[in-house]
Every structure is written in structure tokens, then in C-alpha cells.
Amino acid sequence: MERQGIKVGISACVMGEKVRFDGGHKASRFVENELSPHFEFVKVCPEVGIGMPVPRPTIRLVSNEERVLLVDTKDDTIDYTQKMVDFSKAKSEHLAKQDLCGYIVCAKSPTCGMERVKVYKKNSAAKEGVGLFTQQLMNTMPWLPVEEDGRLNDPVLKENFISRVFALSDFYESMGGAPTPGKVVAFHSRYKLTLMAHSQDAYKTLGQLVANVKQFPADEFYTQYRSTLMTALTERASRKNNANVLMHAQGYFKKLLSSVERQQFRKVIDEYRVGTLPLLSAITMVNHYLTLYPNEYLSSQVFLNPHPHELRLRYAL
Structure with missing residues (x-):
């Protein structure tokens, strides 16, 4: 069973694009060497998508008890939440029309992390959040296989994710x-x-x-x-x-x-x-x-x- 050009979304930094806050990337050798011949990757960087520069100040998720906000790390009065929510909804709806078959996200990211993203509360932090973009992506397409780049190093998780992509x-x-x-x-x-x-x-x-x-x-x-x-x-x-x-x-x-x-x-x-x-x-x-x-x-x-x-x-x- 071999198909070329299966559309899979991916965090742009995982594809090697220098779009991270420090101007760097998180290129995955597995993605580049093993998956690229089989998949047509659709690259997305939510931060760049809402107009943030490269490099840029770091951002984080903060809980104010009512909701989770996306704010500047050093100045939480600089709030990116609504911009990110609006972008995420529009982008997810656009991707849903493309018969996307999977998505690989950047772990720990306040926009792209799939699980265990740090959420800050006063003077503490708990690994209990989901990146705002990925949360909306999964809400829009609950059937879509989504996995983090780091978890693809686990052979069982990797095989399960790739199998789901090919099945869809x-x-x-x-x-x-x-x-x-x-x-x-x-x-x-x-x-x-x-x-x-x-x-x-x-x-x-x-x-x-x-x-x-x-x-x-x-x-x-x-x-x-x-x-x-x-x-x-x-x-x-x-x-x-x-x-x-x-x-x-x-x-x-x-x-x-x-x-x-x-x-x-x-x-x-x-x-x-x-x-x-x-x-x-x-x-x-x-x-x-x-x-x-x-x-x-x-x-x-x-x-x-x-x-x-x-x-x-x-x-x-």
C-alpha cells in the first residue's frame, strides 16, 4: 500500500523552518528522512500566523481561573489570546476542507503542544495544558490523527500514528x-x-x-x-x-x-x-x-x- 502526497499538517519549526522565538528550529530527522517521501506537508506556525516577528519575545499560557490566556512571558498585560483563537479557528476550518490526514505538532509549545503544556498560575506551573492552536485543531477535526514530534521517537506511538494517517x-x-x-x-x-x-x-x-x-x-x-x-x-x-x-x-x-x-x-x-x-x-x-x-x-x-x-x-x- 503506497500512496504519494498524503496531506499532513505540521508545525513549521519541526520541518526545519527557522520560525521559533529565538530564530531557531526543531527539525525532525524522522520527518525529513523517513516521512517526507510519503507525505505532502502543510506547514503552519501559529505565532508567525498572527504576525509575531522572528525572533520574538517568549510567550506562555496563564490561567486566571476563568480561562487560559496566551501572554508575553515578561509582561502578562500583553495578551495574544484573541488573535491566536481567531487565527486557530480560521486556519483549522481551512485545513478541514483539504482532507488532511494527520498533524505533527511541536511538543511543549503554548500554541502547538498536544498535552502536558505548562500553564502558569500565580507562582506555580502545572503541565496540564494544550496549545491554543492544537486545541482548536482537535476541536474542529476530532477524527484527525495528531501527534507530537517528540513522541514519534517511541516505536509504538510512531507506528500507531502512521497507521492512522494511512488509514484515513x-x-x-x-x-x-x-x-x-x-x-x-x-x-x-x-x-x-x-x-x-x-x-x-x-x-x-x-x-x-x-x-x-x-x-x-x-x-x-x-x-x-x-x-x-x-x-x-x-x-x-x-x-x-x-x-x-x-x-x-x-x-x-x-x-x-x-x-x-x-x-x-x-x-x-x-x-x-x-x-x-x-x-x-x-x-x-x-x-x-x-x-x-x-x-x-x-x-x-x-x-x-x-x-x-x-x-x-x-x-x-
Whole structure:
């Protein structure tokens, strides 16, 4: 599954643009070296977007008990809150019209941080805030995969985020700009094993939604399916769930494999389950048997190939 030009938003400083308060950047090697060949990045710097210069005075989030404000660090009478809120709403609404498939934000930033951003209260500070721009972005597009640059160093978080980006891109591509219930149902068929791995509850919920498709207006069905799908994929697939999915896949070859082959297959799955082998080893075995014993339904399952192999995202899972 390889698609070029998937639109992903990104904090401009993470792309290497010198737009930070000190005139520097926070370029990510992973973004530049690994993701750039697959994604078309839409760069945004909220501070520059509201007309702040580079370099510029530092800003921070301050709570006055009624609301969180964005102010100058040294002089909290210099208030950027309304400008940032207005920019964030307009920019988020503009991005929502572009079928954006993900967003990478700069961690700890009072405008772009996704979580644990410092919020100052009198003489103390608590890591409990969200950057004003990112908060509005997530409010406008709650289905959108959003992740911080630093968290992409974690192999599990990285694989989960990239998988969600490719899934949303696949969803939009499958709709072809003209969603229909039939297209959504066909898409769902290819994501059954993926959903089983991420969330058994969501797998059942989406299955019921698809089974009752005729009871919903087309637009409502599309919107509800997208929302539930992307929420489900946010839940990281556990080894236990992945192993159960692999056992399910093994069932398609049950009558075709010898006793020894079945035992070897089961051994690989068990070793993955306890952490001795990576997920890729078990997936490779499934794909090997698919070449020997083709199965149209199993071959169509995105679980076996959710993102380009060259990203090497399943080596450490």
C-alpha cells in the first residue's frame, strides 16, 4: 500500500523552518528522512500566523481561573489570546476542507503542544495544558490523527500514528470524493482484522453500524463511521489482540497446512505473544502462506500491510 502526497499538517519549526522565538528550529530527522517521501506537508506556525516577528519575545499560557490566556512571558498585560483563537479557528476550518490526514505538532509549545503544556498560575506551573492552536485543531477535526514530534521517537506511538494517517488517507481515497454507503461498507471489509487488533468493542460497534447502514442518511453514516473508526485506531493494538488476529488468520490455512506447518505457525504466534519475536515475523509467515494458498479476503486485509515496508515500523513491535 503506497500512496504519494498524503496531506499532513505540521508545525513549521519541526520541518526545519527557522520560525521559533529565538530564530531557531526543531527539525525532525524522522520527518525529513523517513516521512517526507510519503507525505505532502502543510506547514503552519501559529505565532508567525498572527504576525509575531522572528525572533520574538517568549510567550506562555496563564490561567486566571476563568480561562487560559496566551501572554508575553515578561509582561502578562500583553495578551495574544484573541488573535491566536481567531487565527486557530480560521486556519483549522481551512485545513478541514483539504482532507488532511494527520498533524505533527511541536511538543511543549503554548500554541502547538498536544498535552502536558505548562500553564502558569500565580507562582506555580502545572503541565496540564494544550496549545491554543492544537486545541482548536482537535476541536474542529476530532477524527484527525495528531501527534507530537517528540513522541514519534517511541516505536509504538510512531507506528500507531502512521497507521492512522494511512488509514484515513485510504478512507478518503476509497470514497473518491463522493462517499456512498456501499463504498464505506467495502472499506470496512478490508479493515476488519485491523479493528479486531485495536478494539474489540469498536469492531462490534462498527459492524453493527455497517449492518444497519440503510437506517442512516448517507452523510450521517459516513461521518459517524469515520469518527468511530479513527477513535478505535487511536487505541493501540496489544500483543494479545494482535496474536488473536494472527490465530484468526491461521484458521484460513487450517485445512491446507500439514501438522508440522501448523505447529510452526502457532509457535511463531506464541513467541510474538510473549515478546520473543516481532510482529513482522508472524505477518511474514501469513504473507508466505498467502502466496502458496491465495485467499482474496485475507489478502485484502490492511492489517497485513498498513503502511510502506521501507518505514520499518513493525520491526520493534
